[in-house]
Every structure is written in C-alpha cells, then in structure tokens.
Amino acid sequence: MPELPEVETTRRGLAPHLVGRRVLRARVRRRRLRRPVPWALERRLPGARIEALDRRGKYLLARTDRGTLILHLGMSGSLRLVPATARPGPHDHLDLVLDDGRALRLRDPRRFGLALWTEGDPLVHPLLASLGPEPLDRRLRPGDLCARLAGRRAAIRNVLLDGRVVAGIGNIYANEALFLAGIHPARPAGRLGRDGCARLLRALRRVLRESLRAGGTTLRDFVDGSGEPGRYRLRLRVYGRAGRPCPRCGTPIRRILLGQRSAFFCPRCQR
DNA sequence: CCCGATTCCTGTAGGC
DNA sequence: TGCCTACAGGAATCGG
Numbered sequence: 434m435p436e437l438p439e440v441e442t443t444r445r446g447l448a449p450h451l452v453g454r455r456v457l458r459a460r461v462r463r464r465r466l467r468r469p470v471p472w473a474l475e476r477r478l479p480g481a482r483i484e485a486l487d488r489r490g491k492y493l494l495a496r497t498d499r500g501t502l503i504l505h506l507g508m509s510g511s512l513r514l515v516p517a518t519a520r521p522g523p524h525d526h527l528d529l530v531l532d533d534g535r536a537l538r539l540r541d542p543r544r545f546g547l548a549l550w551t552e553g554d555p556l557v558h559p560l561l562a563s564l565g566p567e568p569l570d571r572r573l574r575p576g577d578l579c580a581r582l583a584g585r586r587a588a589i590r591n592v593l594l595d596g597r598v599v600a601g602i603g604n605i606y607a608n609e610a611l612f613l614a615g616i617h618p619a620r621p622a623g624r625l626g627r628d629g630c631a632r633l634l635r636a637l638r639r640v641l642r643e644s645l646r647a648g649g650t651t652l653r654d655f656v657d658g659s660g661e662p663g664r665y666r667l668r669l670r671v672y673g674r675a676g677r678p679c680p681r682c683g684t685p686i687r688r689i690l691l692g693q694r695s696a697f698f699c700p701r702c703q704r
Numbered sequence: 705c706c707c708g709a710t711t712c713c714t715g716t717a718g719g720c
Numbered sequence: 721t722g723c724c725t726a727c728a729g730g731a732a733t734c735g736g
Contacts, residue, residue: 434729467712467731491730508729509714524714543713545730560731587707596731604729652728653715692708694729710734717727 435506437568437601438641439649439663440491443512446658447537448486450514451495455482455532463526467507467547470527474502474550478529489556490564490600500552502529503560507545509654513538542654564600568637575631582622582630589625589633590618590696602637605650605672608697610636612671617703618696619689643668671697 435443459478464470481497488494493512495502504512517536521528527539527548539548551558565581566573581598582589592598593607602610611618613636616629625633644650649663652673656662670680675688679699687700 436730505730507713507731541713542715543729545713547730585706591708594730693710695727707736708734709736711732712730715728717725719725720723 434508434603434605434650434652435491435510435655436603436606436650437488437491438606438644438665439655439657440488440493440506440601441645442649442657442663443506444486444488444493447512447514450535450658451483451486451531451537453483455480456497456529457532458530460528460530461526461548462521462528463544466526466541466544467505468549470548471550474548477550477552478502489561490567490596491603492561494555496555500550501555503547503549503551503555503558504539505547507541507543507547509543510539510541510546511654511656512658513540513656513660514658540654563597565596565598566600568599568601568634569641573634575627575634578634579625579627579630582625585622587622588619588691588696589616589622591692591694592622593637594694599637601641604694604696605652605669606637606640606644608672609640609670612636612698612703613639615703618691618698620704671699673697 456478459475461470477499481499483495483497485496493504514535515538517530517534524542525538525540529537585592590607593602614632644665647665650665651662671686674686676685682701684699684701686697689696
C-alpha cells in the first residue's frame, strides 16, 4: 500500500527524470478515480514545465510553471516512467507525455487514487490544508505528538491512521511502529504518557526510515518509478503475520479488528 | 470537536 | 474446475 515510504520512494525515483521536462500532452483514459479527474488538467498541462516533485503526507505534488498536479496513489496506485509508445494496460488511467519520448503513467486498479489540478498554493488546497506534521520532520517533538493525542479516547492505531494527526501513516506502519514502541494498538491514544509518546515517535521514525531504505513495502501492486517492488515486506515484524511468532518473544502474533480494520500485535510485548 | 460506520473499487484467496 | 464470498484499505462524509 502506498504510505509515506512508498510515496517518497516514488518521488525520489521520479524527480530527477521529471524536473526540467516539459509536458507535451495529458491523456486521461479513465476520469472516474476517487474524484473525477478535472478537465483543467488536460487543458493546462500541455506546454507546462515541471519544476519540482514534492511530497506532503501521501500526496505527490508535481509543480509546474502553470500550476500543480496533485497525485495520490490510493491503495493500489503506482507511477512509472514508460516509453511514450508503450501500450497501456486496462488500469493505466493517466499518461503525461513528456518531451523526452517518455510518459509518466498512473496505474491504479482499485481507483482510490487521485489526480487533481490547482493553480494556487497546493498546501492550502482543502485536501492538504488540514494534514498533520510530517513524522520525519525534525521540528516535530515528542511533546507535539503528545499534545495532538491528548484527550483522545479512540484506539491509538486508529488515531495514527488519521492524517490530520500525523501525515503519511497507514495500517502497515501504524502496526509496525506500535510493536516497536511496545504499545497495544487498542490503547486509548490520550493515555500513552510522555514516555509512550516519545517511544511511539521514535518507533514511527525508525520503521519509516527502515522501509525507505528498502524501497518501501510491496504487498501486491506497489512498484517504484522504474517498476521495482519494495523490499520491506520481508522485514515486517507483525503486519499480516497473525499466528506467526513474535520476533522478540516468540508468542504468536494476534489479529484483532479495530474499527473494521485489522490490527496485528504481540499480546505479550504490547500493553 | 470527536468518534465510529459507511462508501468508493477490483483482484485475490479461500471455501465448498 | 468454477463459482461465490470475504477481504484488503485511504480518506471523505455522515450521523450521533
């Protein structure tokens, strides 16, 4: 699933190839993604020069001299550079044909992804404006995380999935970080204590960095800009491992449902 | 504001 | 072998 490490892996792989390129044409094959792909995107992108590829949470921002293309990979999306003549598959919904004979291609079988266009500051776009801090930002202090969790009674695993609290965390890294921090996924978010917040922030940063180093996690669909899957799946400690031994103490990993979504944890190591 | 349930979508796994 | 169902999940939205 494209969470922060997968989106950042995509960004790092693509940026050197995209920045400085001009878009010759935008081809939308399927308009109905999570939201309709706006017509302005096809009208305004041709002729635009890509100046930067940024990331905010799980969003990619292709900044051009005319406006910004906002992309989100949903749960099955991937972005690749392909020869402009390469035949598209059934789930290749969007191509940006570039001036170097290649095309940036968005593939998204489940169509939870997004391609939007804005000519203002993308960071104030309604989808991005309320995003919480970047977990890898050094300016984020344990006390800041604590303050954001204060008073919240929902399960910490659920609260970590809320991008307004911290940006970019999905189910895989929420579970992995809680394991490393020794925190039970159902613990009320506001009851972690200062020490718990600090351990959680440290654990989040550790799993995100580990995954980044491995090129992200591929469960099924994710590939980076050159088509390579991520290698972090092999290193997952609890996610998707119900019944298998805890890597620390050997107790079988448990799976529970927390708000209709699986949570994985070690009943002995996580309290 | 906070929280939980629901919704979108399709490929895959598992049961029979 | 083939059909059917359950499940996976990001995040907006809605109702309480």
